Amino acid sequence: MYTPAEAVEETGFSLDTLRYYEKIGLLERVDRNAAGQRRFSEEDIGWLGTLRCLRETGMPIATMLRFAELVRAGDHTVPDRIKLLEEHDRQVQEQIANLIERQDYIHHKISYYRSLL
Amino acid sequence: MYTPAEAVEETGFSLDTLRYYEKIGLLERVDRNAAGQRRFSEEDIGWLGTLRCLRETGMPIATMLRFAELVRAGDHTVPDRIKLLEEHDRQVQEQIANLIERQDYIHHKISYYRSLL
DNA sequence: ATTCCACCTGGAGCGTGCTCCAGGTCAACC
């Protein structure tokens, strides 16, 4: 079990973000201690790792939410989860290709400026 | 000379965005025809191409604005422009590396889900 | 000539994803 501060440390999300994710249903009702303070399970931390990966690769919250719902709905949604991740993977691939192309332009621009010195 | 519609076509920015960029000073006062309608020069279009590249690689508007000011300030700012672009290039490199790493995680996740079928 | 349609300006509004705040409860260490 992780205290809120530990969960922040482990996941890299701010505490406000963790509460927000719980509020909107990205994170299922997190356990509480007697005083009502959150105690994140190992599983929560793992799931937050997945969320972090999706988020950092640009998946919108709404799509993450759909994914979360699929996960909650049980094993029969595995094919749908694959579809969702594959689609996302394509978008990540596009992002990478786009960045590399634009980076090339930036390199040319830098070279050009260097040639002026 | 390009009409607004042509500039939209050439640059991929919406007309509202072009007006916005002019308003905040990313684009220097664009020429007008007698009726006050914008006529974008070849140079404007080229500069918008640069802006598009910076924007798509995640440069914040505020930084683009600093770059625009350097460009306007004249040739003596070339070293500063190089510095700015090099710093941005590093950030783009980081983005790419990060995406590739996360993509790997996504691939593993997909493989895992496939193994369940 | 008329009917469109592109375009204008200034300013308000919006979608996303948090982030912050007030006002309060516990808990834990000294």
Added chain:
DNA sequence: GGTTGACCTGGAGCACGCTCCAGGTGGAAT
């Protein structure tokens, strides 16, 4: 037992980057 500090909730606010709107002018094709 007192103080400090982590945490709670509900809700407001914010940063960013556009996007839309009202109300109006001008130009171009039929």
